[in-house]
Amino acid sequence: MSWRDRNGTRHLLSVGAIPAVSSRIARTVVLSFVVLAAGCFGGPSPESAPPSEAATTVASPTGTVEFHDGPKDPPDQPATLNESSAREFVYENQYRSVYNGLWQGEHTEMTLDCRIDNVTERxxxxxxxxTCTGSSTTDPPAGSTATDGPISDYFTQSYRYSVGADALARETVENRDAVS
Structure with missing residues:
Protein backbone atom coordinates (compact mmCIF):
# COMPACT_ATOMS: atom_id res chain seq x y z
CA MET A 1 0.00 0.00 0.00
CA SER A 2 1.32 3.46 -0.82
CA TRP A 3 0.37 7.10 -0.40
CA ARG A 4 1.48 10.49 -1.74
CA ASP A 5 2.34 13.59 0.26
CA ARG A 6 1.52 17.23 -0.70
CA ASN A 7 4.51 17.44 -3.00
CA GLY A 8 3.35 14.35 -4.93
CA THR A 9 6.10 12.17 -3.60
CA ARG A 10 5.03 8.57 -3.42
CA HIS A 11 5.75 6.77 -0.14
CA LEU A 12 5.53 3.05 0.60
CA LEU A 13 4.59 1.77 4.01
CA SER A 14 7.42 0.25 5.94
CA VAL A 15 7.28 -2.23 8.77
CA GLY A 16 7.87 0.57 11.24
CA ALA A 17 4.86 2.47 9.88
CA ILE A 18 2.37 -0.28 10.79
CA PRO A 19 1.09 0.22 14.31
CA ALA A 20 2.03 -2.52 16.74
CA VAL A 21 -0.79 -4.87 17.70
CA SER A 22 -0.61 -6.83 20.90
CA SER A 23 -0.25 -10.58 20.47
CA ARG A 24 -3.42 -11.10 22.53
CA ILE A 25 -5.51 -9.04 20.07
CA ALA A 26 -3.87 -10.74 17.09
CA ARG A 27 -4.62 -14.21 18.52
CA THR A 28 -8.24 -13.21 19.19
CA VAL A 29 -8.69 -11.93 15.63
CA VAL A 30 -7.12 -15.05 14.08
CA LEU A 31 -9.12 -17.40 16.31
CA SER A 32 -12.36 -15.56 15.49
CA PHE A 33 -11.65 -15.87 11.77
CA VAL A 34 -10.92 -19.59 12.08
CA VAL A 35 -14.14 -20.23 14.02
CA LEU A 36 -16.27 -18.23 11.59
CA ALA A 37 -14.71 -19.81 8.50
CA ALA A 38 -14.70 -23.39 9.81
CA GLY A 39 -18.14 -24.17 8.40
CA CYS A 40 -17.18 -22.82 4.99
CA PHE A 41 -14.09 -24.99 4.51
CA GLY A 42 -14.99 -28.15 6.38
CA GLY A 43 -16.59 -31.18 4.76
CA PRO A 44 -19.42 -33.26 6.14
CA SER A 45 -18.60 -35.27 9.21
CA PRO A 46 -18.35 -39.05 8.84
CA GLU A 47 -21.48 -39.42 10.97
CA SER A 48 -23.61 -37.10 8.84
CA ALA A 49 -26.05 -38.57 6.35
CA PRO A 50 -25.27 -38.25 2.64
CA PRO A 51 -26.96 -35.25 0.98
CA SER A 52 -29.60 -37.46 -0.57
CA GLU A 53 -30.56 -38.78 2.85
CA ALA A 54 -30.64 -35.38 4.53
CA ALA A 55 -33.87 -34.34 2.83
CA THR A 56 -36.71 -36.23 4.47
CA THR A 57 -40.41 -35.99 3.99
CA VAL A 58 -42.01 -34.07 6.87
CA ALA A 59 -45.65 -34.30 5.82
CA SER A 60 -47.47 -37.46 4.88
CA PRO A 61 -46.47 -38.51 1.33
CA THR A 62 -48.76 -37.67 -1.56
CA GLY A 63 -48.81 -38.59 -5.22
CA THR A 64 -48.54 -41.77 -7.22
CA VAL A 65 -45.73 -44.13 -8.08
CA GLU A 66 -45.25 -45.19 -11.71
CA PHE A 67 -45.70 -48.93 -12.17
CA HIS A 68 -44.65 -50.54 -15.48
CA ASP A 69 -47.20 -52.61 -17.40
CA GLY A 70 -46.41 -56.31 -17.60
CA PRO A 71 -47.23 -59.69 -16.13
CA LYS A 72 -46.90 -58.63 -12.49
CA ASP A 73 -49.48 -56.52 -10.64
CA PRO A 74 -48.56 -53.97 -7.97
CA PRO A 75 -48.89 -55.28 -4.41
CA ASP A 76 -51.64 -54.01 -2.12
CA GLN A 77 -50.71 -51.43 0.51
CA PRO A 78 -50.17 -53.17 3.86
CA ALA A 79 -53.29 -53.40 6.05
CA THR A 80 -51.13 -52.93 9.14
CA LEU A 81 -48.21 -50.58 8.63
CA ASN A 82 -45.05 -51.41 10.59
CA GLU A 83 -41.36 -51.63 9.74
CA SER A 84 -41.62 -55.21 8.47
CA SER A 85 -44.73 -54.63 6.32
CA ALA A 86 -43.29 -51.39 4.86
CA ARG A 87 -40.03 -53.20 4.01
CA GLU A 88 -41.88 -56.10 2.34
CA PHE A 89 -44.29 -53.82 0.45
CA VAL A 90 -41.51 -51.62 -0.97
CA TYR A 91 -39.45 -54.65 -1.97
CA GLU A 92 -42.39 -56.27 -3.79
CA ASN A 93 -43.50 -53.02 -5.44
CA GLN A 94 -40.07 -52.10 -6.81
CA TYR A 95 -39.16 -55.67 -7.79
CA ARG A 96 -42.43 -56.19 -9.70
CA SER A 97 -42.25 -52.80 -11.41
CA VAL A 98 -38.65 -53.34 -12.58
CA TYR A 99 -39.51 -56.90 -13.62
CA ASN A 100 -42.33 -55.57 -15.80
CA GLY A 101 -39.99 -52.96 -17.28
CA LEU A 102 -37.44 -55.63 -18.25
CA TRP A 103 -40.01 -58.19 -19.44
CA GLN A 104 -40.00 -58.67 -23.22
CA GLY A 105 -42.36 -61.61 -23.62
CA GLU A 106 -42.76 -65.25 -22.78
CA HIS A 107 -39.16 -66.18 -23.66
CA THR A 108 -37.57 -63.51 -21.48
CA GLU A 109 -34.54 -64.59 -19.47
CA MET A 110 -34.05 -62.19 -16.61
CA THR A 111 -31.63 -61.48 -13.81
CA LEU A 112 -32.99 -59.09 -11.18
CA ASP A 113 -31.87 -58.47 -7.61
CA CYS A 114 -33.13 -55.89 -5.12
CA ARG A 115 -31.96 -54.97 -1.64
CA ILE A 116 -33.50 -52.85 1.12
CA ASP A 117 -30.78 -50.43 2.26
CA ASN A 118 -32.56 -48.88 5.24
CA VAL A 119 -35.94 -48.27 6.86
CA THR A 120 -36.64 -45.11 8.87
CA GLU A 121 -39.76 -44.60 10.95
CA ARG A 122 -41.54 -41.25 10.51
CA THR A 131 -31.61 -50.56 -4.63
CA CYS A 132 -32.14 -52.83 -7.66
CA THR A 133 -29.89 -54.08 -10.47
CA GLY A 134 -30.98 -56.27 -13.37
CA SER A 135 -30.97 -57.21 -17.04
CA SER A 136 -32.97 -59.31 -19.48
CA THR A 137 -32.80 -60.80 -22.94
CA THR A 138 -35.14 -62.88 -25.07
CA ASP A 139 -33.92 -66.37 -25.89
CA PRO A 140 -36.61 -68.29 -27.78
CA PRO A 141 -36.35 -72.09 -27.94
CA ALA A 142 -34.89 -73.77 -31.02
CA GLY A 143 -37.43 -74.17 -33.80
CA SER A 144 -39.57 -71.31 -32.47
CA THR A 145 -40.87 -68.60 -34.77
CA ALA A 146 -39.96 -65.99 -32.12
CA THR A 147 -36.83 -63.94 -32.69
CA ASP A 148 -34.06 -63.06 -30.30
CA GLY A 149 -34.76 -59.83 -28.48
CA PRO A 150 -32.52 -57.02 -27.37
CA ILE A 151 -30.62 -57.04 -24.12
CA SER A 152 -32.24 -54.71 -21.60
CA ASP A 153 -30.18 -53.41 -18.70
CA TYR A 154 -31.52 -51.95 -15.49
CA PHE A 155 -28.36 -50.38 -14.14
CA THR A 156 -28.13 -49.98 -10.38
CA GLN A 157 -30.78 -47.51 -9.22
CA SER A 158 -31.83 -46.51 -5.71
CA TYR A 159 -35.11 -44.98 -4.55
CA ARG A 160 -36.64 -43.73 -1.33
CA TYR A 161 -40.23 -44.83 -0.89
CA SER A 162 -42.33 -42.92 1.63
CA VAL A 163 -45.08 -45.26 2.78
CA GLY A 164 -48.01 -43.97 4.86
CA ALA A 165 -51.24 -45.69 5.89
CA ASP A 166 -53.00 -44.54 2.71
CA ALA A 167 -50.20 -42.79 0.85
CA LEU A 168 -47.16 -43.63 -1.23
CA ALA A 169 -44.40 -41.56 -2.85
CA ARG A 170 -41.08 -42.45 -4.49
CA GLU A 171 -38.03 -40.33 -5.23
CA THR A 172 -34.63 -41.05 -6.71
CA VAL A 173 -31.72 -40.99 -4.27
CA GLU A 174 -27.96 -41.33 -4.76
CA ASN A 175 -27.24 -44.80 -6.13
CA ARG A 176 -25.85 -47.33 -3.69
CA ASP A 177 -23.47 -50.17 -4.51
CA ALA A 178 -24.75 -52.70 -7.03
CA VAL A 179 -26.83 -55.57 -5.69
CA SER A 180 -24.95 -58.84 -5.94
Missing part, protein backbone atom coordinates in the same frame (compact mmCIF):
# COMPACT_ATOMS: atom_id res chain seq x y z
CA UNK A 123 -44.52 -39.73 12.31
CA UNK A 124 -46.76 -40.62 9.33
CA UNK A 125 -45.20 -43.98 8.34
CA UNK A 126 -41.84 -45.15 6.96
CA UNK A 127 -39.12 -44.09 4.53
CA UNK A 128 -37.60 -47.15 2.85
CA UNK A 129 -34.52 -46.98 0.60
CA UNK A 130 -34.22 -49.78 -1.97
Missing amino acids: SWGYDVVI
Whole structure:
Protein backbone atom coordinates (compact mmCIF):
# COMPACT_ATOMS: atom_id res chain seq x y z
CA MET A 1 0.00 0.00 0.00
CA SER A 2 1.32 3.46 -0.82
CA TRP A 3 0.37 7.10 -0.40
CA ARG A 4 1.48 10.49 -1.74
CA ASP A 5 2.34 13.59 0.26
CA ARG A 6 1.52 17.23 -0.70
CA ASN A 7 4.51 17.44 -3.00
CA GLY A 8 3.35 14.35 -4.93
CA THR A 9 6.10 12.17 -3.60
CA ARG A 10 5.03 8.57 -3.42
CA HIS A 11 5.75 6.77 -0.14
CA LEU A 12 5.53 3.05 0.60
CA LEU A 13 4.59 1.77 4.01
CA SER A 14 7.42 0.25 5.94
CA VAL A 15 7.28 -2.23 8.77
CA GLY A 16 7.87 0.57 11.24
CA ALA A 17 4.86 2.47 9.88
CA ILE A 18 2.37 -0.28 10.79
CA PRO A 19 1.09 0.22 14.31
CA ALA A 20 2.03 -2.52 16.74
CA VAL A 21 -0.79 -4.87 17.70
CA SER A 22 -0.61 -6.83 20.90
CA SER A 23 -0.25 -10.58 20.47
CA ARG A 24 -3.42 -11.10 22.53
CA ILE A 25 -5.51 -9.04 20.07
CA ALA A 26 -3.87 -10.74 17.09
CA ARG A 27 -4.62 -14.21 18.52
CA THR A 28 -8.24 -13.21 19.19
CA VAL A 29 -8.69 -11.93 15.63
CA VAL A 30 -7.12 -15.05 14.08
CA LEU A 31 -9.12 -17.40 16.31
CA SER A 32 -12.36 -15.56 15.49
CA PHE A 33 -11.65 -15.87 11.77
CA VAL A 34 -10.92 -19.59 12.08
CA VAL A 35 -14.14 -20.23 14.02
CA LEU A 36 -16.27 -18.23 11.59
CA ALA A 37 -14.71 -19.81 8.50
CA ALA A 38 -14.70 -23.39 9.81
CA GLY A 39 -18.14 -24.17 8.40
CA CYS A 40 -17.18 -22.82 4.99
CA PHE A 41 -14.09 -24.99 4.51
CA GLY A 42 -14.99 -28.15 6.38
CA GLY A 43 -16.59 -31.18 4.76
CA PRO A 44 -19.42 -33.26 6.14
CA SER A 45 -18.60 -35.27 9.21
CA PRO A 46 -18.35 -39.05 8.84
CA GLU A 47 -21.48 -39.42 10.97
CA SER A 48 -23.61 -37.10 8.84
CA ALA A 49 -26.05 -38.57 6.35
CA PRO A 50 -25.27 -38.25 2.64
CA PRO A 51 -26.96 -35.25 0.98
CA SER A 52 -29.60 -37.46 -0.57
CA GLU A 53 -30.56 -38.78 2.85
CA ALA A 54 -30.64 -35.38 4.53
CA ALA A 55 -33.87 -34.34 2.83
CA THR A 56 -36.71 -36.23 4.47
CA THR A 57 -40.41 -35.99 3.99
CA VAL A 58 -42.01 -34.07 6.87
CA ALA A 59 -45.65 -34.30 5.82
CA SER A 60 -47.47 -37.46 4.88
CA PRO A 61 -46.47 -38.51 1.33
CA THR A 62 -48.76 -37.67 -1.56
CA GLY A 63 -48.81 -38.59 -5.22
CA THR A 64 -48.54 -41.77 -7.22
CA VAL A 65 -45.73 -44.13 -8.08
CA GLU A 66 -45.25 -45.19 -11.71
CA PHE A 67 -45.70 -48.93 -12.17
CA HIS A 68 -44.65 -50.54 -15.48
CA ASP A 69 -47.20 -52.61 -17.40
CA GLY A 70 -46.41 -56.31 -17.60
CA PRO A 71 -47.23 -59.69 -16.13
CA LYS A 72 -46.90 -58.63 -12.49
CA ASP A 73 -49.48 -56.52 -10.64
CA PRO A 74 -48.56 -53.97 -7.97
CA PRO A 75 -48.89 -55.28 -4.41
CA ASP A 76 -51.64 -54.01 -2.12
CA GLN A 77 -50.71 -51.43 0.51
CA PRO A 78 -50.17 -53.17 3.86
CA ALA A 79 -53.29 -53.40 6.05
CA THR A 80 -51.13 -52.93 9.14
CA LEU A 81 -48.21 -50.58 8.63
CA ASN A 82 -45.05 -51.41 10.59
CA GLU A 83 -41.36 -51.63 9.74
CA SER A 84 -41.62 -55.21 8.47
CA SER A 85 -44.73 -54.63 6.32
CA ALA A 86 -43.29 -51.39 4.86
CA ARG A 87 -40.03 -53.20 4.01
CA GLU A 88 -41.88 -56.10 2.34
CA PHE A 89 -44.29 -53.82 0.45
CA VAL A 90 -41.51 -51.62 -0.97
CA TYR A 91 -39.45 -54.65 -1.97
CA GLU A 92 -42.39 -56.27 -3.79
CA ASN A 93 -43.50 -53.02 -5.44
CA GLN A 94 -40.07 -52.10 -6.81
CA TYR A 95 -39.16 -55.67 -7.79
CA ARG A 96 -42.43 -56.19 -9.70
CA SER A 97 -42.25 -52.80 -11.41
CA VAL A 98 -38.65 -53.34 -12.58
CA TYR A 99 -39.51 -56.90 -13.62
CA ASN A 100 -42.33 -55.57 -15.80
CA GLY A 101 -39.99 -52.96 -17.28
CA LEU A 102 -37.44 -55.63 -18.25
CA TRP A 103 -40.01 -58.19 -19.44
CA GLN A 104 -40.00 -58.67 -23.22
CA GLY A 105 -42.36 -61.61 -23.62
CA GLU A 106 -42.76 -65.25 -22.78
CA HIS A 107 -39.16 -66.18 -23.66
CA THR A 108 -37.57 -63.51 -21.48
CA GLU A 109 -34.54 -64.59 -19.47
CA MET A 110 -34.05 -62.19 -16.61
CA THR A 111 -31.63 -61.48 -13.81
CA LEU A 112 -32.99 -59.09 -11.18
CA ASP A 113 -31.87 -58.47 -7.61
CA CYS A 114 -33.13 -55.89 -5.12
CA ARG A 115 -31.96 -54.97 -1.64
CA ILE A 116 -33.50 -52.85 1.12
CA ASP A 117 -30.78 -50.43 2.26
CA ASN A 118 -32.56 -48.88 5.24
CA VAL A 119 -35.94 -48.27 6.86
CA THR A 120 -36.64 -45.11 8.87
CA GLU A 121 -39.76 -44.60 10.95
CA ARG A 122 -41.54 -41.25 10.51
CA SER A 123 -44.52 -39.73 12.31
CA TRP A 124 -46.76 -40.62 9.33
CA GLY A 125 -45.20 -43.98 8.34
CA TYR A 126 -41.84 -45.15 6.96
CA ASP A 127 -39.12 -44.09 4.53
CA VAL A 128 -37.60 -47.15 2.85
CA VAL A 129 -34.52 -46.98 0.60
CA ILE A 130 -34.22 -49.78 -1.97
CA THR A 131 -31.61 -50.56 -4.63
CA CYS A 132 -32.14 -52.83 -7.66
CA THR A 133 -29.89 -54.08 -10.47
CA GLY A 134 -30.98 -56.27 -13.37
CA SER A 135 -30.97 -57.21 -17.04
CA SER A 136 -32.97 -59.31 -19.48
CA THR A 137 -32.80 -60.80 -22.94
CA THR A 138 -35.14 -62.88 -25.07
CA ASP A 139 -33.92 -66.37 -25.89
CA PRO A 140 -36.61 -68.29 -27.78
CA PRO A 141 -36.35 -72.09 -27.94
CA ALA A 142 -34.89 -73.77 -31.02
CA GLY A 143 -37.43 -74.17 -33.80
CA SER A 144 -39.57 -71.31 -32.47
CA THR A 145 -40.87 -68.60 -34.77
CA ALA A 146 -39.96 -65.99 -32.12
CA THR A 147 -36.83 -63.94 -32.69
CA ASP A 148 -34.06 -63.06 -30.30
CA GLY A 149 -34.76 -59.83 -28.48
CA PRO A 150 -32.52 -57.02 -27.37
CA ILE A 151 -30.62 -57.04 -24.12
CA SER A 152 -32.24 -54.71 -21.60
CA ASP A 153 -30.18 -53.41 -18.70
CA TYR A 154 -31.52 -51.95 -15.49
CA PHE A 155 -28.36 -50.38 -14.14
CA THR A 156 -28.13 -49.98 -10.38
CA GLN A 157 -30.78 -47.51 -9.22
CA SER A 158 -31.83 -46.51 -5.71
CA TYR A 159 -35.11 -44.98 -4.55
CA ARG A 160 -36.64 -43.73 -1.33
CA TYR A 161 -40.23 -44.83 -0.89
CA SER A 162 -42.33 -42.92 1.63
CA VAL A 163 -45.08 -45.26 2.78
CA GLY A 164 -48.01 -43.97 4.86
CA ALA A 165 -51.24 -45.69 5.89
CA ASP A 166 -53.00 -44.54 2.71
CA ALA A 167 -50.20 -42.79 0.85
CA LEU A 168 -47.16 -43.63 -1.23
CA ALA A 169 -44.40 -41.56 -2.85
CA ARG A 170 -41.08 -42.45 -4.49
CA GLU A 171 -38.03 -40.33 -5.23
CA THR A 172 -34.63 -41.05 -6.71
CA VAL A 173 -31.72 -40.99 -4.27
CA GLU A 174 -27.96 -41.33 -4.76
CA ASN A 175 -27.24 -44.80 -6.13
CA ARG A 176 -25.85 -47.33 -3.69
CA ASP A 177 -23.47 -50.17 -4.51
CA ALA A 178 -24.75 -52.70 -7.03
CA VAL A 179 -26.83 -55.57 -5.69
CA SER A 180 -24.95 -58.84 -5.94
